[in-house]
Amino acid sequence: MRKIQLVTTLLLLNWGACYAADSDADKALIAEMQSVASSFMKTLGTTLKTTIQSGGVKSAIHVCETVAPELANQLSRETGWKVSRVSLKVRNPLIGTPDDWEREQLIRLSNNPLPESLESSLISNSTEHRSIRYLRALPTGPLCLTCHGQPKDIPNDVASTLNELYPYDKAIGYKLGEIRGAISIKATGR
Numbered sequence: 001m002r003k004i005q006l007v008t009t010l011l012l013l014n015w016g017a018c019y020a021a022d023s024d025a026d027k028a029l030i031a032e033m034q035s036v037a038s039s040f041m042k043t044l045g046t047t048l049k050t051t052i053q054s055g056g057v058k059s060a061i062h063v064c065e066t067v068a069p070e071l072a073n074q075l076s077r078e079t080g081w082k083v084s085r086v087s088l089k090v091r092n093p094l095i096g097t098p099d100d101w102e103r104e105q106l107i108r109l110s111n112n113p114l115p116e117s118l119e120s121s122l123i124s125n126s127t128e129h130r131s132i133r134y135l136r137a138l139p140t141g142p143l144c145l146t147c148h149g150q151p152k153d154i155p156n157d158v159a160s161t162l163n164e165l166y167p168y169d170k171a172i173g174y175k176l177g178e179i180r181g182a183i184s185i186k187a188t189g190r
Contacts, residue, residue: 026132029187030121033134036075036083037183041138044068048143057146058157064147065165069095080187085138087181091162091171102135102184109137110179118179131188138181140174148174 047067052060068085075083088106090096098106105120118137124130140148147158148171154162162169174180 026123029132030134032079033081033121033132033185033187034119034136036079036081036185037134037136040071040075040083040183041136043071045143052143057155058161061147061158061161061165064091082184082186084184085181086135086184087171089170089173089180091166091169093168096171096181098182098184101133102182105135106137106179106182109135109182129188131186133187134185136183137179138183140176140178140180142176144180145174145176148172148180150175 044063044067048060048063051063072083072085075081085096086098086102086106087096088098088103088110101122109118109120118139120135122131122133124133145153147154147162151159151172154172162172171180
């Protein structure tokens with residue numbers, strides 16, 4: 001992660017010196033963002049599988065409730081970027097509600113969930129700052145359906161715990177392969 005932090009610092013310093021687009025630097029930064037998103041997904045997936053194997057499906061709720069936000073915060077601190085998970089149907093509106101760009105991308109990706117179209121990026125320049133955004137969609141896999149699937153298919157103990165923790169939960173009703181959210185990463189330079 002130190003390498004990512006160094007590359008990020010150098011790129012952001014470069015952005016501060018001039019606002020002109022440097023396509024090689026932009027491509028390198030987006031590649032780093034892709035790597036961070038992959039790391040996030042791999043770590044979270046491994047943790048979920050391990051937790052379910054040792055404590056059952058209900059115990060996985062804790063992973064998404066605490067481990068996933070902690071992981072996003074850790075990656076944000078390590079990279080200097082804002083790393084988060086967002087969704088059109090949020091489980092926790094305090095940390096999962098998309099901004100306008102994220103919402104637009106989630107809608108677009110949800111309407112075309114092909115593997116080659118699961119990512120989106122944006123390079124934005126203004127006189128005040130420059131930012132690069134990256135979003136990687138999260139398709140609903142078989143494991144996800146236990147907590148995010150059709151209400152009739154969610155085990156009663158899981159549904160009960162979800163109702164207690166998330167009284168305004170909208171993150172259910174998904175089918176296999178549907179986009180249920182995304183990893184969103186934003187880097188801003190002055």
